[in-house]
Amino acid sequence: MVLGSIQKTLYEVLSVSEDATYGEIRAAYKSAALNTHPDKGHTTLESSVPSSELQEFLSMQRAWEILRHPASRADYDKQLQSSRQNIEIIASEIEIGDMIVESTADTVELLYPCRCGDYFSITSCELGDMGILVSGDGEVEQQASDSSSASVVLGCGSCSLKVQLIINETL
Template sequence: MQLDNNTIRQTHYNILNVKEDASQDEIRTHYKSALLTSHPDKLLQHTTNSNYNDPQSKFLEIQTAWEILGDVKSRALYDMELRVSRQEDIVADEIELDDLAVEVSSDSDVVELFYQCRCGDYFSIDSSELEEMGFQLLTEGNKLSLRARDSADVASIVLPCGSCSLKIRLLIKQDTS
C-alpha cells in the first residue's frame, strides 16, 4: 500500500487480504470469506462492530476487487498497471522505523511518527493510518515495531512530505523472533 497526497491507496489484493502472487483459488477463498464478514445485512445485525463505518462501501470494494482479480485477463492488466504506478513512486530516501521520531498524543491512543524532510517540513504517519493499512504498531519499552496482517518478510509504505513533492519509503521488516 502506498500513501499518495495524504490519502491511503489500497490495492485490490489488500482489500481481499491476499498476497499479489496468490493463486486464483486463494483469491476466491478470501473473497468468499470477506463477503461473509462484510455483507451489509450481516453487519446490521452486529451494529457494535466499529471496523466498518460504511458497510455498503466495504462490500462494494470487495465486489470490485473480486471482479478484477477473479478474471485472469483483468487481473493481468491490473497487475501491469500496479507495477507501473509503483515505478512512478520515486523516493528521495528509504528509512526504517528506528529512523522516525515518535510523538504520543496525551488525549488519545494515537502515536504519530515523523521524519524531517530537506525542505524543513515532515513526512508523517500515525498509528490509526497504519492500522487501516493492515499494520499494528507495537511498543515494547522504548522500542517500536510493526506487525503486518500478512506474513510478508518486507513491506513498504511511501510517505509524501507535508509541503514539497518529495517522498520517502518506510521499509517494514517483520520480526522473525
C-alpha cells in the first residue's frame, strides 16, 4: 500500500479522526455506505453509476476493510507515519549571499530567518565536511572540483520547514 501526499488518508475517506475508536469508524462507514452504495439508486454497477461515485464507494469500502481490523490498522498507521516523515517539503531556495554571517575566531555560522522566528543554519565546519570552504565574510572560497554548484537541505531549528541552500563558487 503506497501512500501519497496528495491522496486522502483512509481516515479522511471515512471522515473520522486518526484517533477514532472502532465504534466511530464503524458508524462513519455505515453512514457512508448507506449514502454511496451503488444499489441506493437501484442500478447495477455496470449501468448508470458514474465512475466517480463508484470510486468513492470503493475507496470507502477499502478504508473500512483496513481500519476495522486492529492489526491492519496498526500497519496502516505505521506506513502513514513513515510517509509523513519521509516527505521533504522545501519552502524555498536560498543562496549563501541571502544568509546572515556570524563569525567567531574558529568558525563561521550562516543563518537564514524562518517565518516561525527561528533560523535555518549551517556552519563552516559542516560545509567543510562537504568540501566547501567559506571565508569569514561568508564567501565561498573553494569547493570540491566535481561541480561548480552544490546544494544542501537545511531544516529550521524550531519548525518542520526546510529550505534548499544553493552553493555557487564565487571564484
